[in-house]
Amino acid sequence: MSNTVRAIGAALGVLALWTQCAAAETLKLASPQPGSWESAIPVLGQQQGFFRRQGLELEIVNTSGSGETLQAVISGAVDVGLSAGTVGVLGAHARGAPIRIIGASETGSADTFWYVAAKSPIAAMREANNATLAYSTTGASSHLAVLRFISEYGLNAKPVATGNPAATMTQVMTGQVDVGWAVAPFGLDALGRGEIRVVGRASDIAAIREQTIRVQVTNTRTLAERKELMRRFRNGYRETLDWMYASPDAVPRYMAYSGFSEAAVRRMMQEFIPKQSLQMDEIKGVKESMDDAIQFKFISAPLTEPQVEALIQIP
Numbered sequence: 001m002s003n004t005v006r007a008i009g010a011a012l013g014v015l016a017l018w019t020q021c022a023a024a025e026t027l028k029l030a031s032p033q034p035g036s037w038e039s040a041i042p043v044l045g046q047q048q049g050f051f052r053r054q055g056l057e058l059e060i061v062n063t064s065g066s067g068e069t070l071q072a073v074i075s076g077a078v079d080v081g082l083s084a085g086t087v088g089v090l091g092a093h094a095r096g097a098p099i100r101i102i103g104a105s106e107t108g109s110a111d112t113f114w115y116v117a118a119k120s121p122i123a124a125m126r127e128a129n130n131a132t133l134a135y136s137t138t139g140a141s142s143h144l145a146v147l148r149f150i151s152e153y154g155l156n157a158k159p160v161a162t163g164n165p166a167a168t169m170t171q172v173m174t175g176q177v178d179v180g181w182a183v184a185p186f187g188l189d190a191l192g193r194g195e196i197r198v199v200g201r202a203s204d205i206a207a208i209r210e211q212t213i214r215v216q217v218t219n220t221r222t223l224a225e226r227k228e229l230m231r232r233f234r235n236g237y238r239e240t241l242d243w244m245y246a247s248p249d250a251v252p253r254y255m256a257y258s259g260f261s262e263a264a265v266r267r268m269m270q271e272f273i274p275k276q277s278l279q280m281d282e283i284k285g286v287k288e289s290m291d292d293a294i295q296f297k298f299i300s301a302p303l304t305e306p307q308v309e310a311l312i313q314i315p
Contacts, residue, residue: 024057027229030072030081032136033164034062035258036183037244037273038083038106038214043257044250045240053239054232064163065137070217074099079222080233083214086289088139091298093311098220100313102230103237103280105214109202111184111272112142114149115191116199117172122179125200126153131178134162134171139298141213142181145202147296152205172196184272188264207292211285223313231315238280245275283312 031039039062045051046058061078063069066085073081074097083105092099114133116122122131133149135142138161146159160177162168165186172180179199180187190196202208223230244250251265258265286308293299303311 024052024055025229026057026059027051027080027226027233028059028061028078030061030063030069030078032063032065032069032083032140033183033186035260036165036186037111037254037268038183038278040254040257041237041240041244041278042082044244044253045236047253047257048240048243050239050243051233051236054236056229056232056236064167066140066143066214067137070097070099070139073217073219076219076221079218079226080230081217083141084217085140085142085144086211086213086215086283087141087144087293087296087298089215089217089311090290090293090303091139093307094293094299094303099217099311100220100223101215101283101311102218102223103216103234103314104212104283105216105280106141106277107212107279107282107284108209108277109141109145109211109213110274110277111268112145112181112202113184113187113198113272114179114181114200115172115187115196116179117175118195118197120178120197122199123197125149125179125204126155128153128179128199129156131155132158132160133179134160134168134177134181136163136168136181137161141202142183144213144292144296145205145208146181148205148208148292149200151295185258185260185264185268188267189261192263192267207285207288211288212283213289215283216280227315234280234315241275241278241280245269281314283314286312 033039042058066088069081069084072078133146135146165182168180171177290302
């Protein structure tokens with residue numbers, strides 16, 4: 001009798017799993033900087049089954065930065081874009097792009113830093129006069145920070161789009177760019193070996209510390225047609241995020257995905273990416289972001305209150 005009960009239980013378990021798999025709906029994501037802690041959230045959540053429990057199967061497309069992510073969302077090529085620069089999103093919305101914010105990705109930008117090769121004479125960002133300063137793509141949070149550095153420190157410097165952190169490191173080490181950019185844990189192993197030196201962090205800029213500088217976005221039509229899927233995606237994302245900061249399995253699994261050393265990952269979590277910086281539920285510093293967008297010519301005038309209310313559609 002006990003064997004029969006066990007067999008029935010096993011069969012029901014298999015049936016439940018099969019039903020869950022059959023019912024899963026595909027959600028296509030654009031995610032920049034593959035290998036980063038932030039971009040690992042959907043990857044690890046998929047591995048751990050958190051999105052599967054929400055009836056979702058994620059299809060992840062990697063981009064080199066916010067510019068590519070926004071284009072993919074605006075065109076409808078993907079359902080959700082992760083880690084899009086807030087000022088770039090404001091600019092796109094002001095120009096009539098069919099885009100909506102469904103969550104915060106990064107607040108405070110403690111994870112992003114700028115560095116030079118060890119032999120460089122530049123000791124701090126304030127000394128980067130007549131230098132080339134790297135950022136990922138136009139409208140990205142790294143782009144905003146570079147423009148802020150130039151403005152606040154009165155630098156005669158040239159912003160240069162260098163793409164992802166790996167490509168940027170190559171350009172710095174070969175002398176093509178003076179000051180590179182990275183998002184932790186990219187560059188932390190090289191920093192530990194003394195090959196590079198940090199000369200600035202986005203969080204050095206007071207105005208950025210309390211701003212949500214990266215957001216999650218979707219297309220207006222996608223939100224109207226798949227709103228329930230957006231809610232379920234956020235549930236899976238939140239559950240994954242909680243697991244990444246609580247489970248002892250999270251760091252080894254992230255290391256296996258990213259290839260970073262344990263020392264770099266531990267340093268990242270302690271010094272660069274506290275969990276609260278990845279909060280999802282509030283777009284902080286909207287006025288300050290609009291001021292930045294105006295100053296750096298992403299928009300020509302502040303968005304109206306109805307425009308802001310239309311743009312921010314957090315479930």
